[in-house]
Amino acid sequence: MFASDSSSSHLSTYSAEECPPVLERLILIDGANFMHSVKTVYPSDSTFDQRPNALPLAFFVHNLLSHGHNVRVCILQHMLHRNIIQNFYAIEVLSATGLLIQSKLNGKEADDVCLLTIAREYGAVIISNDKYTNHRNFLDVPANRFFGFRPVSIPFDADTVAMDYSHLLRVQAEVEIYASYEQFLSVVRVPIGAPIYPALLTSQSRFPIPKDFRLLSLLYQWYTDSTYLMVFLELPPTSQFVGEINDFPTSFIDYWKMWCKKRKKVFLAALSVSVGGAIHFGFQLVIIDPSQDSFIDFVKDSIESHYGSKFERSVLEDIWSVIVSMFFVGAIVGALTLQLISEKFGRRMGLVFAYFINSFSAFLSTFSYFINSFEVYTVSRITLGFGLCLSVGIGALYLSEISPKKVRGIVGMSTGISVQLGLVLGALFAMPNLLGSKTLWWTMYLVEGIIFIFALFAIKLFPDSPGYLLKSGETDLAKYSLTFFQGTSDEELKVKIEELKTEVEGSTQKGMIEVLRIKEKRERVLISVIVMFGTAFSGVAAINAFAVDILESSGLSSSTSSYINVGLSFVSLLAACFSSAVVDKVGRRPLLLWSNTGILVCNVLIGGLLLAHDHNSSSLLSVSLIICMAFFLIFFALGPGPLGYFIPSELSGQNSRSATQGWTSLTQMTSRAILLAAFLPLKLAVGSGLCYIILFIAPITAATTYLYFNLPETKNRDQKEIAEAFNELPRFWRAKKMLKSTLYA
Structure with missing residues (x-):
C-alpha cells in the first residue's frame, strides 16, 4: 500500500555500533490504538475493566526515551477523561512532560489524520496496529515507517528491566515491536546528509526531545521497585502527580503519606464510626467467655443480697445464659428499627443517637455493680445490644455512602477490622487476672462509656452522607459533603451529583417489607441475608463466645485456654488487616468464596478433632485443634468477617440500602442468638464434635454454593454496572446441564 523510503537504505551496510552521525526521526505512537491493545496487560485495574489502559503506554514511552529516542503520543482530545481511560494519572504525567499531542479535529479517525500528517511533513515513524486503509491521501508515507506491536507474556521483575535492548524492543509493560532492534534502528536513525535531512531538522525544532522526563522515570521506578505489588494499592488518579516533582512518591512511606492525606477525612470518619460501634460489638461478643466466672459470682451475690435465695451452680449458669442472650434481644430490636x-x-x-444509647448502657452496667443488681445489668445488656446493632448497621451505611469507589473496599473493611480488634481487646482485658475479675469487671464498661462520649462528639464534626442529603432535598449540603470527603473538582462534582440524582429519583424509598415485594430488590436482599447467614453460621459465633470452653474440652487448663484465645484473636486481626489491603485488587466475590471454602475445610477438621477427642484425648489432638482454629479465624477474617458488613450496602441502591442493611443486621443478630442458645445444650446432649458438625458444616456449604451462583462482583461498580454483572454469573441450570451431558457422554 505505502511507498518505500530510500533514505533509510544508507544504514543497510552498518551495524548498530558502526552508525555514522545521525539524526533521530520523531516516533509517533497511536495512543488510542496502543491503549486499547494493552487494556488487560498488567498493570490493569481489573480483568473486568475494559477501558483503554494508559500505564503500559507510559512505560513504553519511558523505554523509548531512556534509549535516546524522540517520542510523542497522539490522542483524540475527547478521550482525555479519567472515566474513559484507566490509570489516567499516567496520561497526566505524559502531558506534564510535554509528550502528548491532542488531536482537536472532528471525527473518530481524526487522530489518524494527525499522525499521518506529521509523519509526512516531518519524516516521523508511526507505531500502531492500525493499517490506515481508509486514508488514501497519505499513500506517499513510506511503508517501512510503520511498526506494529503486540503484548507478550514476560515476567514482571528486575530481570525484565535489565533485558538486553539489542535483542528486541520490549518494555516492562509486556509489549514488543514487530521488528528487531537493527531493523527499527535503521529506520529511526537517519545519517546526516540523507534526502530527508531537512525535514528531520525541522522536526527537532518543532518536537524537541524533552530535557526533563523525571516524572515519567519516577512513575516507572515506582512500579519496577515492586512497591506497588507489595502494598496492593493503586496510585490515586489525581493531578498531584503533575505537581512539584519532590511531591511524587518514590517509596512506600511517601506513597502512604500522600494516599492517606488525600483520603484523610474519609479515614477519620471511618475511625470515629469504628470507635463508636464496631470495636465495642466485637468486645462485647467475647468478654462473656473468659470472665464468665466473675459475672456468675456477681449474679449469685446479687440474688442472695436482694432475695436471700441460694441456687446451685448449674441454675446460676442458666440464669447467666439468659442474661447474655438479652444482648441479642436488644440487637434484634435494633435491626428492626435500623431502617x-x-x-x-x-x-x-x-449514629449520634446510637452512641448516646451505648454510653448510657455502659454507665448503667457500671452502676449495676455498685448497687449489686443483676436486674439493672440485664437491662443494660438489652439497651447495649440495641445501640450497638444500630451503630454497626448505620455505620456501615454511612461509610459506604461517603467513600469514593476506589477506596470503598478498604473503608468498608474498617468495620470488620474493628470487630476483630474488639475481639482481641475483649479476649485480653476480660482475662480473670486483668479486668475480668470479680472486683474489676465494671471498669471495662466505664472505659467503654467514656469512649462512646468521645465518639458521639467526633461524629458530629462530619457532614451526613451525600446520598442521604440529596434524597432529603439538600443539594447544596450534598455537594459540600462530596467535596468534604472526596475532594472532587467542579467537573467531577457535577457528574457525581447527576449520578446520585439518577439513583435517588429512579424510585421511591423502600421499607423492609416493600423491598421484598420487588423481584430485583428481593434478590439482592436475599443475597445479602445469605452472606450474613453464612458468616453467622460459619462457626465464628461459637468460637467467639465459647473458644475457652472448646479449648478446655480438648484437655487444656483454663489459664492456658485464655492465653490461646488471645493469640487466636490477634491472628484473626492480622488476617483482617491483610484482607483490607487486597480487597480492592482481588475483588469481593473471589475473596468471599475462597474464604468460605477454607472455612468449610477447617470446620470439617475441627468437628473431626473434637469428635476424636470425645473418645480419646491426647496432646496431639489439642495442638491440632488449636492450629485448625487459627486457620479458621484467618479464613474468616480474610473474607466473611469484614465483607459481610459492607457487601449489602454495595449491592443495594440508595432507596433500598437501609432496608437491606436492616434485614442483614436482623439475620446476624437472630442467628447469633439461636447459636448461643443452642450450642451448650446441644454440646451436653451429643458431645462437642457432633455439636460442631451439626451446626456449622451444612449451613456454610449451602451458603457458599448459593453465593457462587448468585453473588456478583461489586468492586468499583455502580448500581447499573452491578445489574449488568448478574449476567456474568454462572447459572445453576447451565451447570446442571453440563453435569448431565458429562454423565451420559
Whole structure:
C-alpha cells in the first residue's frame, strides 16, 4: 500500500555500533490504538475493566526515551477523561512532560489524520496496529515507517528491566515491536546528509526531545521497585502527580503519606464510626467467655443480697445464659428499627443517637455493680445490644455512602477490622487476672462509656452522607459533603451529583417489607441475608463466645485456654488487616468464596478433632485443634468477617440500602442468638464434635454454593454496572446441564 523510503537504505551496510552521525526521526505512537491493545496487560485495574489502559503506554514511552529516542503520543482530545481511560494519572504525567499531542479535529479517525500528517511533513515513524486503509491521501508515507506491536507474556521483575535492548524492543509493560532492534534502528536513525535531512531538522525544532522526563522515570521506578505489588494499592488518579516533582512518591512511606492525606477525612470518619460501634460489638461478643466466672459470682451475690435465695451452680449458669442472650434481644430490636432511624434522622444523627444509647448502657452496667443488681445489668445488656446493632448497621451505611469507589473496599473493611480488634481487646482485658475479675469487671464498661462520649462528639464534626442529603432535598449540603470527603473538582462534582440524582429519583424509598415485594430488590436482599447467614453460621459465633470452653474440652487448663484465645484473636486481626489491603485488587466475590471454602475445610477438621477427642484425648489432638482454629479465624477474617458488613450496602441502591442493611443486621443478630442458645445444650446432649458438625458444616456449604451462583462482583461498580454483572454469573441450570451431558457422554 505505502511507498518505500530510500533514505533509510544508507544504514543497510552498518551495524548498530558502526552508525555514522545521525539524526533521530520523531516516533509517533497511536495512543488510542496502543491503549486499547494493552487494556488487560498488567498493570490493569481489573480483568473486568475494559477501558483503554494508559500505564503500559507510559512505560513504553519511558523505554523509548531512556534509549535516546524522540517520542510523542497522539490522542483524540475527547478521550482525555479519567472515566474513559484507566490509570489516567499516567496520561497526566505524559502531558506534564510535554509528550502528548491532542488531536482537536472532528471525527473518530481524526487522530489518524494527525499522525499521518506529521509523519509526512516531518519524516516521523508511526507505531500502531492500525493499517490506515481508509486514508488514501497519505499513500506517499513510506511503508517501512510503520511498526506494529503486540503484548507478550514476560515476567514482571528486575530481570525484565535489565533485558538486553539489542535483542528486541520490549518494555516492562509486556509489549514488543514487530521488528528487531537493527531493523527499527535503521529506520529511526537517519545519517546526516540523507534526502530527508531537512525535514528531520525541522522536526527537532518543532518536537524537541524533552530535557526533563523525571516524572515519567519516577512513575516507572515506582512500579519496577515492586512497591506497588507489595502494598496492593493503586496510585490515586489525581493531578498531584503533575505537581512539584519532590511531591511524587518514590517509596512506600511517601506513597502512604500522600494516599492517606488525600483520603484523610474519609479515614477519620471511618475511625470515629469504628470507635463508636464496631470495636465495642466485637468486645462485647467475647468478654462473656473468659470472665464468665466473675459475672456468675456477681449474679449469685446479687440474688442472695436482694432475695436471700441460694441456687446451685448449674441454675446460676442458666440464669447467666439468659442474661447474655438479652444482648441479642436488644440487637434484634435494633435491626428492626435500623431502617426507620437511619431514614428518619439521617446517617449521622442516627449514629449520634446510637452512641448516646451505648454510653448510657455502659454507665448503667457500671452502676449495676455498685448497687449489686443483676436486674439493672440485664437491662443494660438489652439497651447495649440495641445501640450497638444500630451503630454497626448505620455505620456501615454511612461509610459506604461517603467513600469514593476506589477506596470503598478498604473503608468498608474498617468495620470488620474493628470487630476483630474488639475481639482481641475483649479476649485480653476480660482475662480473670486483668479486668475480668470479680472486683474489676465494671471498669471495662466505664472505659467503654467514656469512649462512646468521645465518639458521639467526633461524629458530629462530619457532614451526613451525600446520598442521604440529596434524597432529603439538600443539594447544596450534598455537594459540600462530596467535596468534604472526596475532594472532587467542579467537573467531577457535577457528574457525581447527576449520578446520585439518577439513583435517588429512579424510585421511591423502600421499607423492609416493600423491598421484598420487588423481584430485583428481593434478590439482592436475599443475597445479602445469605452472606450474613453464612458468616453467622460459619462457626465464628461459637468460637467467639465459647473458644475457652472448646479449648478446655480438648484437655487444656483454663489459664492456658485464655492465653490461646488471645493469640487466636490477634491472628484473626492480622488476617483482617491483610484482607483490607487486597480487597480492592482481588475483588469481593473471589475473596468471599475462597474464604468460605477454607472455612468449610477447617470446620470439617475441627468437628473431626473434637469428635476424636470425645473418645480419646491426647496432646496431639489439642495442638491440632488449636492450629485448625487459627486457620479458621484467618479464613474468616480474610473474607466473611469484614465483607459481610459492607457487601449489602454495595449491592443495594440508595432507596433500598437501609432496608437491606436492616434485614442483614436482623439475620446476624437472630442467628447469633439461636447459636448461643443452642450450642451448650446441644454440646451436653451429643458431645462437642457432633455439636460442631451439626451446626456449622451444612449451613456454610449451602451458603457458599448459593453465593457462587448468585453473588456478583461489586468492586468499583455502580448500581447499573452491578445489574449488568448478574449476567456474568454462572447459572445453576447451565451447570446442571453440563453435569448431565458429562454423565451420559
